[in-house]
Amino acid sequence: xxxxxxxxxxxxxxxxxxxxxxxxxxxxxxxxxxxxxxxxxxxxxxxxxxxxxxxxxxxxxxxxxxxxxxxxxxxxxxxxxxxxxxxxxxxxxxxxxxxxxxxxxxxxxxxxxxxxxxxxxxxxxxxxxxxxxxxxxxxxxxxxxxxxxxxxxxxxxxxxxxxxxxxxxxxxxxxxxxxxxxxxxxxxxxxxxxxx
Numbered sequence: 083x084x085x086x087x088x089x090x091x092x093x094x095x096x097x098x099x100x101x102x103x104x105x106x107x108x109x110x111x112x113x114x115x116x117x118x119x120x121x122x123x124x125x126x127x128x129x130x131x132x133x134x135x136x137x138x139x140x141x142x143x144x145x146x147x148x149x150x151x152x153x154x155x156x157x158x159x160x161x162x163x164x165x166x167x168x169x170x171x172x173x174x175x176x177x178x179x180x181x182x183x184x185x186x187x188x189x190x191x192x193x194x195x196x197x198x199x200x201x202x203x204x205x206x207x208x209x210x211x212x213x214x215x216x217x218x219x220x221x222x223x224x225x226x227x228x229x230x231x232x233x234x235x236x237x238x239x240x241x242x243x244x245x246x247x248x249x250x251x252x253x254x255x256x257x258x259x260x261x262x263x264x265x266x267x268x269x270x271x272x273x274x275x276x277x278x
């Protein structure tokens with residue numbers, strides 16, 4: 083496991099709670115079957131990890147991020163607003179508290195002196211993680227990817243990097259079709275014509 087995973091904060095977004103913002107965390111990691119330099123240079127694709135991580139409004143100040151406080155104040159007071167950070171936006175480069183700032187949701191309590199190293203992990207399962215969770219699709223055919231007729235659901239999660247359960251978990255699609263789903267009308271019509 084990488085000691086300092088290169089997780090960057092792509093942007094900061096407001097939430098319904100004016101004391102909490104969400105950080106869009108991103109990383110890319112080479113996706114190569116054998117890890118060879120030749121394979122990676124000949125078009126192996128990078129796995130892209132993205133997760134939204136909620137933090138207290140004072141988190142950025144406490145851990146020394148370079149940001150415009152006025153812009154942060156503006157996004158907190160308006161729905162669905164975003165901003166980017168200036169300078170070093172690597173999450174794991176800002177793990178030591180630099181300002182004794184209170185946690186706004188816990189008056190009198192300071193942020194921890196050291197924040198744990200975090201990493202992003204992909205978890206695939208055969209059941210949705212939340213309402214409206216769409217299953218994985220083949221990017222070229224838009225067909226739902228399945229294992230034994232069950233759709234595969236993909237989710238990226240932020241976890242503390244040292245935890246033993248912190249690793250990517252993938253399910254290999256087997257080419258089966260989603261159980262209980264009727265074929266698209268156009269596909270069904272074409273199949274009927276080909277059968278004639």
